[in-house]
Amino acid sequence: MLYIGSLLIIFLLVLVHFGNTWSVNNFLMTGPKAYLIYSSSVAAGAQSGIEECKYQFAWDRWNCPERTLQLSSHSGLRSANRETAFVHAISSAGVMYTLTRNCSLGDFDNCGCDDSRNGQLGGQGWLWGGCSDNVGFGEAISKQFVDALETGQDARAAMNLHNNEAGRKAVQNTMKTTCKCHGVSGSCTTQTCWLQLSEFREVGYYLKEKYNKALKVDLLQGAGNSAASRGAIAETFSSISKEELVHLEDSPDYCLENKTLGLQGTEGRECLKRGKTLNKWEKRSCKRLCGDCGLAVEERRADMVSSCNCKFHWCCAVKCEQCRKSVTKYFCVKKAKRERSGGGITRKKETKLKKKF
DSSP: OHHHHHHHHHHHHHHHHHTTTOOOTTOSOOSHHHHHHHHHHHHHHHHHHHHHHHHHTTTSSSOOOGGGOOSSOGGGOOOOSHHHHHHHHHHHHHHHHHHHHHHHTTOOTTOOOBOTTTTSEEETTEEEOSOBOOHHHHHHHHHHHHGGGOOOOSHHHHHHHHHHHHHHHHHHHTOEEEEEEESGGGOOSEEEEEEEOOOHHHHHHHHHHHHHTOEEOOOOTTOOSSHHHHHHHHHHHHTSOTTSOEESSOOOOTTSOBTTTTBOOSTTOEEOOOOTTOOHHHHTHHHHHTGGGTOEEEEEEEEEEEEEEEEEETTTEEEEEEEEEEEEEEEEEOOOTTSOTTOOEEEOOOOOOOOOO
């Protein structure tokens, strides 16, 4: 993946640049070797963040395209819209989440449960106990890796660092409390409780809500690297909750192709119209991607061939039948000249396409 590849290159640069100065309390190792221990988890976490981004925006006009996921684009220019804010937040969250999970799985010798509150009263009738996921560890290492990518001191850098932190807060704020009862004959005289990571999908939903309510900060004009500018930037961002996503620029029109920004537009995009499992957002995707962007919806039917009725035969083979079913898909296309502006579904001649799974 383009994004992950460039991220790993930057990580290697970070290793070289910060290897001699990096330190975190209670770590058994310091310097470049410590970075190498966590590098695979960091890369996996960044990848999970991007995969979650693609899931959350699958039916949006901006669908987290790979070419726009560079944290810094060529020519040194970076966008500062709320899509960029989400990319930073979900990437940071993915790195922190994976480091924390791998810590709990025992992948690191210098990390274990967070038992700092064990034995303390947590609420009426229960005490802190058990093995809480060590999000403090995940947060510290994630911060060392992800925030080190941001070397500037201007408004864009401040925005990116703020959104990195918002991503880490999302992991903490979506943690769930798990409890176990203690008592004679199955009674629940007392309970011990601990904190566990939620599914990463919950972090994605949480940050998507933050994206929808992202705050615009008017600092782009004249916010440079002078001491006065840096002071104004720091003061502005310190007044905003670390849980909120922030952006400096308005988003471009994602309906239209923009090669300069690496945007394909919505022409040719698939959308959804029918299905018992679709939510309201998905059911409105054809209107959002096609109709509202001045495009028509084209219906295409295709024959899909896939393996089915698979059976295991002794010994040792699996034999499957080939099942065929007709499916209907919908795509955004340019309106035909004869089509009125009101539009509708343009039916295309049925095609027979075969696809094996």
